[in-house]
Amino acid sequence: MTPVAEQATAYAERFAAFHNEPAFGSDRVRAMREQAFAAFAANGFPTSRDEEYKFTNVSAIAEAPFGCQGAAEPTRKALEPFLFDGAIRTQIVIVNGRLSKTLSSMEALPRGVTVDQITDAVTAAPSAAAGVLATTPFVALNTALFGRPIVMMVPPHAKVDEPIQVLFVNTPGEHRMMAATRLMVVAGELSELTLVESYVGLAGTGQGFTNAVTDVILMEGAIVDHYKIQRETTTAFHVGAMFVQCDRNSNFTSHSFATGGKLVRNDVFATLDGEGAECTLNGLYLAGGDALIDNHTSIDHAKAHCPSHEVYKGILSGNAKAVFNGKITVRPDAQKTDAKQTNKALLLSDSATINTKPQLEIFADDVKCTHGAAIGQLDDDAMFYLRARGIAEVDARNILIHAFAGDILDRIKIDAVKQRVEKVVYAALGAL
Amino acid sequence: MLLEIKDLKVKAEDKQILKGLNLSVNPGEVHAIMGPNGSGKSTLARVLSGHPGYEPNGGSVTYDGHDLLAMSPEERACEGVFMAFQYPVEIPGVNNSYFLKAALNAVRKHKGLQELDAVEFLALIREKIKLLEMDQSMLNRAVNEGFSGGEKKRNEIFQMAVLEPRLAILDETDSGLDIDALKVVANGVNALRNKDRAIIVVTHYQRLLDYIVPDFVHVLSGGLIVRSGGKELALELEAKGYR
Ligand SMILES: Nc1ncnc2c1ncn2[C@@H]1O[C@H](COP(=O)(O)OP(=O)(O)OP(=O)(O)O)[C@@H](O)[C@H]1O
Numbered sequence: 317m318t319p320v321a322e323q324a325t326a327y328a329e330r331f332a333a334f335h336n337e338p339a340f341g342s343d344r345v346r347a348m349r350e351q352a353f354a355a356f357a358a359n360g361f362p363t364s365r366d367e368e369y370k371f372t373n374v375s376a377i378a379e380a381p382f383g384c385q386g387a388a389e390p391t392r393k394a395l396e397p398f399l400f401d402g403a404i405r406t407q408i409v410i411v412n413g414r415l416s417k418t419l420s421s422m423e424a425l426p427r428g429v430t431v432d433q434i435t436d437a438v439t440a441a442p443s444a445a446a447g448v449l450a451t452t453p454f455v456a457l458n459t460a461l462f463g464r465p466i467v468m469m470v471p472p473h474a475k476v477d478e479p480i481q482v483l484f485v486n487t488p489g490e491h492r493m494m495a496a497t498r499l500m501v502v503a504g505e506l507s508e509l510t511l512v513e514s515y516v517g518l519a520g521t522g523q524g525f526t527n528a529v530t531d532v533i534l535m536e537g538a539i540v541d542h543y544k545i546q547r548e549t550t551t552a553f554h555v556g557a558m559f560v561q562c563d564r565n566s567n568f569t570s571h572s573f574a575t576g577g578k579l580v581r582n583d584v585f586a587t588l589d590g591e592g593a594e595c596t597l598n599g600l601y602l603a604g605g606d607a608l609i610d611n612h613t614s615i616d617h618a619k620a621h622c623p624s625h626e627v628y629k630g631i632l633s634g635n636a637k638a639v640f641n642g643k644i645t646v647r648p649d650a651q652k653t654d655a656k657q658t659n660k661a662l663l664l665s666d667s668a669t670i671n672t673k674p675q676l677e678i679f680a681d682d683v684k685c686t687h688g689a690a691i692g693q694l695d696d697d698a699m700f701y702l703r704a705r706g707i708a709e710v711d712a713r714n715i716l717i718h719a720f721a722g723d724i725l726d727r728i729k730i731d732a733v734k735q736r737v738e739k740v741v742y743a744a745l746g747a748l
Numbered sequence: 749m750l751l752e753i754k755d756l757k758v759k760a761e762d763k764q765i766l767k768g769l770n771l772s773v774n775p776g777e778v779h780a781i782m783g784p785n786g787s788g789k790s791t792l793a794r795v796l797s798g799h800p801g802y803e804p805n806g807g808s809v810t811y812d813g814h815d816l817l818a819m820s821p822e823e824r825a826c827e828g829v830f831m832a833f834q835y836p837v838e839i840p841g842v843n844n845s846y847f848l849k850a851a852l853n854a855v856r857k858h859k860g861l862q863e864l865d866a867v868e869f870l871a872l873i874r875e876k877i878k879l880l881e882m883d884q885s886m887l888n889r890a891v892n893e894g895f896s897g898g899e900k901k902r903n904e905i906f907q908m909a910v911l912e913p914r915l916a917i918l919d920e921t922d923s924g925l926d927i928d929a930l931k932v933v934a935n936g937v938n939a940l941r942n943k944d945r946a947i948i949v950v951t952h953y954q955r956l957l958d959y960i961v962p963d964f965v966h967v968l969s970g971g972l973i974v975r976s977g978g979k980e981l982a983l984e985l986e987a988k989g990y991r
């Protein structure tokens with residue numbers, strides 16, 4: 317058998333068995349799932365021949381199938397470090413792809429906001445489009461196999477000032493286990509939402525793989541402040557794709573923090589699909605040891621007068637590898653686009669590497685697009701300056717590394733969230 | 749004696765820069781070092797502060813009875829050695845007052861003193877900043893980032909005022925200052941003169957020495973101190989050049 321056929325066969329059984337579960341869904345969902353599985357089966361997992369995976373070798377994921385059996389649900393105590401207690405009351409906890417009623421706290425769910433698990437809703441999501449399924453194998457596999465999705469609706473004009481956390485917990489138990497998670501958020505007209513989407517892992521002897529798909533749909537004038545905090549175990553695989561659809565005058569900001577995993581791949585596909593929509597993507601990623609972290613972002617300026625801003629920063633040590641690919645598409649109608657992209661990486665060791673690529677595809681003439689990349693090591697002159705004032709070498713290093721990261725941390729809009737994310741990042745930096 | 753440099757040889761990237769330099773400095777003294785471009789003045793300042801790019805390959809430096817060259821840059825600073833940089837370094841993202849607090853507390857800790865809390869620290873720097881006629885807002889900016897040349901030099905002396913070193917080496921702190929800033933910086937330095945503190949000022953201009961009057965003037969040329977004298981030597985050098 318060819319590798320692709322082997323991979324398809326490996327998941328075919330799981331897919332076939334899934335048909336009989338209630339979570340598989342209605343006829344409409346069935347069609348979507350069949351199409352998705354067919355797309356996955358046709359191409360299998362990507363290889364380095366695939367342009368989008370040129371520097372990201374996913375053979376460790378492809379080489380053997382993942383089951384769906386995880387360890388038992390963790391205790392609330394085990395989750396405490398991840399709950400941002402005091403900063404966030406509403407917690408939607410998903411364990412190995414399944415909503416946990418006992419671990420979730422929804423009493424404080426802001427008025428009007430609904431969270432349900434209707435699979436049908438997903439068929440309308442940008443991630444479910446046929447073209448997407450055909451070209452993104454992990455999304456296709458997720459679409460075939462995800463259990464009940466989390467569908468969050470924010471009604472028009474609702475102002476949700478307290479952040480809501482959706483916490484995905486992966487507990488691999490003894491086996492190779494893939495959690496196919498699915499989150500869909502619809503922010504109604506002129507609504508406001510702060511959402512923290514966290515991925516955490518509890519160490520097990522098995523190998524955990526989170527295959528996550530998130531859709532965020534912003535209706536006219538909606539404002540969404542989104543945080544993705546990915547801090548799984550050092551052995552975990554995480555492949556996540558977020559699809560953002562921005563209607564007229566809406567405003568989407570994403571802050572992505574990735575601190576853990578053996579292989580982490582994040583895709584962001586944002587479409588500015590209405591005039592005056594604005595999108596900001598901030599990212600900070602840390603990797604050490606032999607971890608690989610890949611951020612692919614794609615901002616599609618489909619309509620005129622849309623600004624987008626993107627700043628991604630990485631800190632790498634050991635033999636870590638990073639990939640950054642920032643694509644900006646400006647469609648013929650998207651005049652007066654103002655797109656800014658920056659990515660910087662700080663290499664703390666000689667053997668850490670990064671492949672970085674801006675990818676600008678511009679089909680309109682009256683636009684402003686800028687991009688810049690900077691890769692470097694700690695500034696020796698700055699190190700000496702700090703030490704010459706009495707600051708010990710390790711402290712001087714930390715000051716400079718924190719300053720580099722601080723640029724992204726300072727963009728967090730809610731103080732209580734910022735303090736906690738800072739702690740997570742500083743702890744991860746300490747372990748690099 | 750606070751500082752005794754004997755037959756010091758220093759190289760950087762295979763270039764022998766200092767070639768057997770001697771200098772002795774007692775507490776309370778102010779020494780001026782003058783000399784042509786490229787003669788090794790900054791190299792001396794850097795090697796005294798422990799810059800890793802400069803390798804001593806002969807001679808000795810004794811500071812307060814200890815082998816200075818065996819100490820790390822931070823140990824030297826904690827023991828009271830301070831260099832005002834000819835080109836102060838910009839450090840984006842590091843708040844000036846945060847930096848200074850970290851530095852001061854490192855020095856205090858080393859001396860066995862209680863570290864200052866935020867309130868005590870603020871009170872201290874409010875006091876010291878007046879000396880340099882600096883705007884408070886400078887404290888909340890990133891270290892030297894976007895500072896004008898004059899602001900950077902003032903910031904150096906401000907740090908000196910806060911850290912209270914026993915040996916300060918001021919590398920061309922006067923270069924590029926306008927006359928007002930020059931006076932402010934010189935007044936700041938003079939205010940920090942006392943019987944326990946020694947200061948080495950590196951300068952190209954006799955003018956600075958009108959404001960900071962030295963006890964000794966040395967000429968550094970070709971990696972050696974070639975002449976030494978009193979403050980009148982500076983006037984002679986200005987009139988006749990270094991030859
Ligand atoms: N890190 C280095 N690597 C190689 N050469 C160096 C280094 N630092 C200084 N030099 C060289 O050593 C010589 C002395 O330099 P230094 O900066 O000490 O001179 P200076 O007396 O301070 O000059 P100026 O008056 O221009 O400041 C110069 O020729 C300089 O180019």
Ligand SMILES: [Mg+2]
Nearest residue numbers: 789790791834
């Ligand atoms: Mg010099």
